[in-house]
Amino acid sequence: MKNATILFVFIFIAVLFTNCSTKSEEYIDPRGTDYAGSESCIQCHKAEYEMASKSSHFxxxxxxxxxxxxxxxxxxxxxxxxxxxxxxxxxxxxxxxxxxxxxxxxxxxxxxxxxxxxxxxxxxxxxxxxxxxxxxxxxxxxxxxxxxxxxxxxxxxxxxxxxxxxxxxxxxxxxxxxxxxxxxxxxxxxxxxxxxxxxxxxxxxxGIDCERCHGPAKQHAEFHLKNPNVKTANSITSFKTLSREQRLDACALCHAGNDGMKLKSRFDFKPGDKLSEFFRETKSINDTAKFDVHGNQFRLMAQSKCFIKSEKMDCITCHNPHENASKNMASYSKICMSCHQGLKHNDTTLKTMPEKLLADNCVECHMPKKASGAIKFQLSNSKQLSNYILRTHKIGIYPMTK
Ligand code: HEC
Ligand code: HEC
Ligand code: HEC
Ligand code: HEC
Ligand code: HEC
Ligand code: HEC
Ligand code: HEC
Incomplete structure (x- = not known):
């Protein structure tokens, strides 16, 4: 009888411990139970995970x-x-x-x-x-x-x-x-x-993980684990169904500067939400307004004729959201040319650069590198401020240097 009780207590403790250890192994996301964490996406989205986990966002x-x-x-x-x-x-x-x-x-x-x-x-x-x-x-x-x-x-x-x-x-x-x-x-x-x-x-x-951009995805992951034969996405917002404004807002959330009046926390934003419900803009976007090259790609781009007149340009036109900005400048030229076929530069321009070279270098002239007004730094033993240089997203015609 006594042995049986001891055995029972042992089994009870053993069960308690195994429960504890499985519990502690289970991923608990600080954002709550709607979130699965990026690691859980690997099993079904290996390609996206491998790219994104190496990106600056992560x-x-x-x-x-x-x-x-x-x-x-x-x-x-x-x-x-x-x-x-x-x-x-x-x-x-x-x-x-x-x-x-x-x-x-x-x-x-x-x-x-x-x-x-x-x-x-x-x-x-x-x-x-x-x-x-x-x-x-x-x-x-x-x-x-x-x-x-x-x-x-x-x-x-x-x-x-x-x-x-x-x-x-x-x-x-x-x-x-x-x-x-x-x-x-x-x-x-x-x-x-x-x-x-x-x-x-x-x-x-x-870092900026999968669910920061895609919204909570625990339900999505669990659904597809239970239903491996379903090949269409369940319980997740598809960027393909979003309007241009919604797609832009999902990036502008962090790439449109920080001078709006805050109405709601950026952490509450989910794809499909309207940025105007999070910030009241205090600065007009007219084409003479100055925006910094640091942190404000959206407003600079929004001042470009390409953006306004094409009515379709967004961030994904030139960037894979899972990868860093391409360093291959010729790859952007191809994107420019998809809208600017039959383009002719005038003779003055062609004198500065032959057409063949020009074809690979659209961004060098039309999205030149500029010094940030917001960020400067000083070296040890230096009295001078050094510039922080980024490429402007205001696509336009700039005076030719050289
Ligand atoms: C058990 C498999 C599985 C897991 C785990 C999973 N997904 Fe998916 N996901 C799918 C399937 C199937 C589709 C539909 C086919 C496709 O687009 O690849 C999909 C599609 C998507 C899409 C595209 C939606 C669209 O229609 O444009 C996104 C975004 C997505 N998943 C994000 C995530 C994220 C983020 C995670 C991790 C938190 C995740 N998924 C975990 C199976 C899974
Ligand atoms: C910076 C925001 C961002 C992050 C971070 C991000 N995604 Fe995406 N993802 C997007 C956008 C935007 C699209 C839509 C791309 C398009 O339509 O061309 C997309 C598309 C997808 C798709 C649909 C397939 C496709 O290429 O159209 C899947 C699946 C997906 N993401 C999974 C993931 C997973 C998994 C992670 C994390 C490892 C992740 N994403 C991280 C923004 C992001
Ligand atoms: C939650 C805030 C946030 C969101 C949403 C976001 N980004 Fe970013 N993005 C950042 C930050 C912060 C950096 C700088 C990261 C670093 O370098 O450490 C960055 C960097 C980038 C870079 C440069 C990466 C490199 O190394 O070349 C690109 C391109 C970019 N983001 C595009 C996008 C696009 C496109 C979207 C929308 C699909 C988007 N971002 C959504 C915050 C965000
Ligand atoms: C409104 C969103 C936003 C806020 C707020 C913000 N950042 Fe950033 N930060 C960005 C984006 C977007 C980038 C990358 C692109 C760029 O520089 O334009 C960036 C770039 C950086 C970089 C350089 C990253 C790199 O890889 O080169 C550092 C460092 C940084 N931020 C630190 C901070 C610190 C510290 C704060 C708070 C004092 C802050 N940021 C506030 C959006 C933001
Ligand atoms: C989605 C289509 C699209 C893409 C991609 C595009 N543009 Fe444009 N761009 C336009 C349209 C439309 C106009 C306006 C033409 C007009 O006014 O008739 C324009 C105008 C311009 C102008 C004239 C600007 C001005 O202020 O007068 C320049 C320069 C230009 N684009 C360069 C580029 C470069 C360089 C790229 C690639 C980095 C590019 N575009 C990508 C559609 C596009
Ligand atoms: C017409 C093409 C084009 C579009 C559209 C575009 N970008 Fe870029 N982006 C570029 C180019 C070119 C670079 C510079 C790459 C380099 O110099 O290495 C770049 C670089 C960046 C960087 C890194 C900054 C740096 O200097 O390292 C960020 C962040 C970024 N883009 C965000 C965005 C966001 C957010 C959007 C949408 C609001 C967007 N981009 C739309 C072409 C584009
Ligand atoms: C060497 C610098 C340089 C390069 C490289 C360059 N451009 Fe230009 N571009 C200019 C200048 C300067 C003008 C204004 C004078 C002119 O039309 O030649 C201009 C004008 C334009 C215009 C406006 C034309 C109009 O009629 O309004 C567009 C669009 C344009 N460029 C697109 C491109 C595209 C796309 C590429 C890449 C294939 C490119 N540019 C490469 C300097 C350059």
Whole structure:
């Protein structure tokens, strides 16, 4: 009898444990039970997954493990001098990387890289302090292959207090939740109305993943797992059924600048939604309005005659949403020519470049590279601001340089 009870207890515990372990293996998405997570898409959409997982979208934010961090930590280029006595050094300590501030050779502050933003042209990083993230004062730039001030940061003195708000994550990640607290409530100062967003570390979904663009897809995945013979998509929004405006809005959500008046969180956007329900635009789109080449591809493109007159151009005309922008400039020329057959340039233009060469270089002249007005940076020991250069999406006729 006693043995039977012990056996029963053992079986009970064993069952309890196996249940626990299967539960903990099951993927739980911080966004809730409607989400399946990108990994679950691989089994049926291998091609899309392999492309997208290598894209800048997937790397728009990432944990700051050494493999994800750009820039030099050991040799020549790892020091930023503020003045002769004050320097910031990028240092590897164990498995972690730090920006360490030294004054007269003595360590004053050290902050650990926790989350990285970006990979293509530049990468900035943040550290955690009291439930919030703060930008590290020095970032990495590919154009100079070196460290320089984070955008807007001073080059003559270190600054560690720029809080990175939820807004940045809303364009650079797939989720992060926050709660708003009264900053001084702990001090019982109820007169103060200062509020602060406390973000929740555990709820980050790094990068821009499948479901950030396609919407929650758990039901879709489960349906197709149960019904392998069904070959038409179930329980998912198809971009093919969306209007041009809806397709554009799905990209403009993050590629149309950040100066609209916010009505709803970007995280609530699903494909098919109207952007006008999320933002009230404060700046008119007339063709003389100036938009920055950084972060505002949509409004620049919307000022082009190609966009206005063709009535069909959208982002997918030139970009595969699962891949980075092609670096092959001739591949864009083919797309231009699909609408501009029989094109003739005048003799003056043809003198600067023969027709054959011109045919592969449409974007060099009509979408030239421009310096961002919003982002500039400063190198160590330099008094000058360096430019951050991107290609404009305002397709047009530009004065010929050379
Ligand atoms: C068990 C298989 C299965 C899984 C898992 C699955 N899908 Fe699908 N999905 C399909 C099938 C089948 C179709 C329809 C045929 C096609 O377009 O490939 C489809 C189509 C789609 C489409 C195109 C819709 C259209 O009509 O344009 C999207 C987008 C999509 N899936 C996204 C996802 C995402 C995101 C995930 C992961 C969260 C996912 N799928 C997981 C089977 C699956
Ligand atoms: C949730 C915000 C978000 C959405 C939605 C979004 N993007 Fe992006 N996109 C970004 C961010 C952030 C980057 C920069 C990522 C980086 O370099 O780290 C980016 C980068 C890109 C790039 C450059 C990638 C490279 O390395 O060449 C292209 C092209 C692009 N997006 C096109 C699109 C298109 C097309 C859509 C719509 C189908 C879209 N994006 C939707 C945020 C978004
Ligand atoms: C930046 C936004 C974005 C991301 C991230 C993204 N997709 Fe897509 N996806 C799109 C758009 C836009 C289309 C429609 C393309 C078209 O109609 O040409 C699409 C189309 C598809 C299709 C339909 C097949 C096709 O090519 O028309 C499938 C399947 C799909 N995506 C799966 C995925 C999976 C799986 C992931 C993650 C590994 C993913 N997508 C990530 C924007 C995105
Ligand atoms: C409105 C959406 C949006 C917001 C808000 C936003 N970004 Fe971005 N960010 C983008 C897009 C889109 C790109 C890539 C294309 C470009 O530069 O135009 C980008 C590029 C970057 C890059 C360079 C990435 C690369 O691979 O070259 C960094 C670093 C970056 N952002 C950091 C931040 C930080 C930090 C914040 C908050 C202070 C922020 N972003 C806020 C949309 C946004
Ligand atoms: C979807 C079709 C379409 C595509 C793709 C397209 N265009 Fe256009 N583009 C047009 C139309 C339509 C006009 C207006 C013609 C008119 O006014 O009669 C135009 C006008 C122009 C103009 C004159 C602009 C001005 O301000 O006077 C230039 C230059 C131009 N396109 C270059 C390009 C280049 C370069 C590409 C590729 C990067 C391209 N287009 C892709 C449809 C397109
Ligand atoms: C007419 C073709 C065309 C259209 C339409 C187009 N792009 Fe691009 N896009 C380009 C070219 C060309 C580049 C530059 C590639 C390079 O220089 O390596 C580019 C680069 C980018 C980049 C990377 C910026 C950089 O300099 O690295 C982003 C982000 C981007 N596009 C987003 C978008 C979004 C969002 C839309 C829709 C609003 C869009 N594009 C529509 C042609 C186009
Ligand atoms: C060397 C620079 C250069 C290159 C490369 C170039 N263009 Fe142009 N393009 C110009 C200039 C300058 C003008 C205005 C004077 C003219 O018409 O020659 C122009 C005019 C145009 C116009 C307006 C014509 C009109 O009648 O209004 C279109 C459309 C156009 N280009 C498309 C293209 C396309 C498509 C390509 C690639 C096949 C291309 N361009 C390559 C410099 C260039």
């Amino acid at each position: 790397k728009a934010t990432a944990p700051a493990i050494p493999e994800n961090i750009l820039g030099d930590f050991d040799s020549r280029n790892h020091t930023f001098m503020y003045d002769k006595d004050t320097k910031l050094v990028m240092e590897k300590r164990g498995d972690s990387l730090y920006q360490v501030l030294y004054k007269n050779g003595k360590e004053v502050q050290a902050h650990r890289f926790e989350i990285v933003f970006g990979a293509k042209h530049a990468q900035t990083s943040v550290y955690w302090k009291e439930g919030n993230t703060y930008e590290l004062p020095v970032s990495f730039y590919h154009s100079i292959n070196n460290w320089a001030t984070s955008p807007g940061f001073p080059a003559d003195k270190p600054y560690f207090d720029r809080m990175i708000m939820k807004d940045c994550y809303a364009c650079h990640s797939s989720n992060i939740s926050s709660r708003t607290v009264n900053q001084n409530s702990t001090e019982r100062n109820f007169m103060s109305m200062e509020v602060e967003d406390i973000i929740n570390k555990k709820t980050i979904v790094y």
